[in-house]
Amino acid sequence: MTRPIHLPDAAKLTEVCEATWPPAAKTALGAWIIRDGQGGGNRVSAATEAWPVTDADLPVAERAMAELGQVPLFQIRVGDDKLDALLEAHGYVVRDPVNLWAAAADKLAAAPIPRGTVYTMWPPMELVRDIWADGGIGPARQAVMERARGEKTAILARAGDHPGGAAYAAIHDGVAMVHALYVKPAMRRQGVGGLMVRAAAKWALGQGASVISLFATQGNHAANPLYADLGFTRVGHYHYRVREAG
Known part of the structure; x- marks a missing residue:
């Protein structure tokens, strides 16, 4: 067990x-x-x-x-x-x-991810940077990612034949955290956000992290229900x- x-x-x-x-x-x-x-x-x-x-x-x-x-x-x-x-x-x-949301990484990673839908890499490819920029995650926020030490990855998701979204994840003390998750407006309600979170969990497990976590403003009425549906637990707030x- x-x-x-x-x-x-x-x-x-x-x-x-x-x-x-x-x-x-x-x-x-x-x-x-x-x-x-x-x-x-x-x-x-x-x-x-x-x-x-x-x-x-x-x-x-x-x-x-x-x-x-x-x-x-x-x-x-x-x-x-x-x-x-x-x-x-x-x-x-x-x-x-x-x-503040957290979940066991293995539970999220257990769900299959269709082949060819999500990619992880570091440094981010230009397509990922362009998607972030479209979502208001410009050079100053991308510089934050560059400053982070330790294991980290950019995540690119596709919906059909088109780029669907991008995210960033990094690990500290066995806990992975997802930031800068952005889904292109035309690709929303197609499961792209969930795919990226599950891909982050799978990547985190491969790096030895047991927990996946993320933050969402309470006014984000798309993200909070998604994270609850994926199996995250709300562990706090600020x-x-x-x-x-x-």
Whole structure:
């Protein structure tokens, strides 16, 4: 009998995300961890608290992010309730609540993948980069992938005779995480997203990872049901806070 896989918790997946989708630089500054995202998106740009902060600490983080040319942005993880309340009191509003999903890689890889429908490679071929660019995953986000150390792969899916989508996956500490999953609009509702996730799971198993994971904003009403249908378990969540405009 196969022993059940213990799925990682939210804290572990946050660690995996940082390793597989890393900022350009990370600096400890007083009570904060400041990230230089260089245009790579919220996950590589948001500040987090290193230990409990006070009102007096907030300007330190705001100045540091402004000096990097970034809008002050904070990630609120499980256990950050006091930080969440402090930021709300200073006019910061919630942005992009995110679900964290995980599954045993062998269960997803067990489903057959039709021959000639999905390919894995690193570095990404130009067709993959073009698909990402079409989906708003441009040079700054592709640079994030290049920075990741360890095993990683690009994924290309086809639907019939046409390119259907692209994704990126990487591994940290036995856990694979899928990022930058994009399905071309004309190829949606044809199972392309599911194919890429299963291909990522199969690739991850081959690299020695036992768990496959990914993130999705709670407002993504296509991705979250797909991941639930594929057999993922929602293991946590987080959100960001940004100062309200005006």
